[in-house]
Amino acid sequence: MSAAAGRFLWGSATAAYQCEGAWREADKGPSNWDVFCHSEANSVNPVTGDVAADHYHRFEEDLDLMVAGGQNAYRFSIAWTRVIPDGTGAVSEAGLAHYDRVIDACLARGIEPMVTLYHYDLPQPLFERGGWERRETCEAFARYARTCFERYGDRVRLWLTINEPNYDTLCSYAIGNYPPNVRDLDRRWRAMYHMLLASAHAVREFRSLGLSGQIGLVSDSYYIDTLVDDPAYDEAARNADLFFNRSVNDVAVLGTLPPEMRERLEADGCDTSYVLPGDEDILAEGRVDFLGVNAYERELVKPSDGSPTNLTANNTGRPEDNHEKTVRGWFTLDSDPSVPKNAWGMELYPRSVYGLLMDLREKYPDTPVYITENGMGYADELVDGRVRDDYRIEYLRGFVEWILRARAEGCDVRGYFVWSTMDLYSWINGYRKRYGLVYVDYGDDCRRIPKDSFYWYRDMIKERGE
């Protein structure tokens, strides 16, 4: 039994491509993000994760800081391209050995490792053959997952299959700001379906090995809210819930596509021929033990007037740079002028997590939840050797309060992970947008400097931790 078993987990999170760097070290193969970042398509903030926060070389220092910060858990992802460099071929002993060292370094420090198998970075050869639009990727993922379970299953108690099927595919295939930069909802639903199927395959592999740990999926889930209480708004909220939440969570937790999902897609003229006979058994057997929830903001909606729904992403912090993509009339996004937002348009509304947890308890009463990400992006500045990020402390404190309240009222929440452990590459947002509890001075050899929020988190865990 690992050090933190049974305790509430207070940790922080990262993802391989965003922090490791070492993009060509040992046997590592290229991922879609390596290639995209080096291409002309990467034009909004044209930087790469080649070095990122150099976590590949500094994970021990980062784990030492986590210990100093009172944290008892670390969520990180394995780069598929280190373990199986081309996605489907030979397994790399060097790649496997790297994560042996990371996992062992966690355990030696009393830190519970929570391992994500897939966090946006797909081996480039699989990507070039159609990526998540193809079933072949599900099978390749199952093999990769099994390789990791066999190697680390004796030490890792908490596994996560795939990070954010909803948000990842929205960005990659609907908004089009992530590779492959497609704007086509049909292709988006297909890719997301295959991610969910791949997750179910991995869960089945996990079960077949009879390991003692638990396995979940990470879902970016939203408290769906309206400013007006009337039937038309309620319907918009139900549609948005299906679109953002149930399309992933019902599949992962209940093991089945919501029946109205397929009807709705077909009514929209979407092709659903990728759903094959026999899949329902795979999905049913691939139900998760727990749900990882990335909770940042709510989705505020109002009725659609029949015109297409706008989905927006902002990667620069400049409102004029919103990317928009339309969905066929399910709901319209609303805005509440009384709620503050950060520079990238994210609502700063901690109460949303309470509504979300209550909703998850109602829908999936037997499924424990971990908040696998929550954090605030800000263009932090290092002034006289210190980052005074009171804005972040206020946001995180609000979330912690509402989570603990939901827990006290019976929600089975078992852990909380701040995004992110240290500053890292923020996808298309580049490096200016920082989330870390620890500042990374990119101009000074990636020197680490704990921010005020790091100390606040340490003291809060001491006071509130169980």
Ligand code: BGP
């Ligand atoms: C989540 C992702 C993370 C992280 C975070 C912040 O959706 O799982 O990888 O990046 O969001 O988002 P961003 O960096 O785009 O601001």
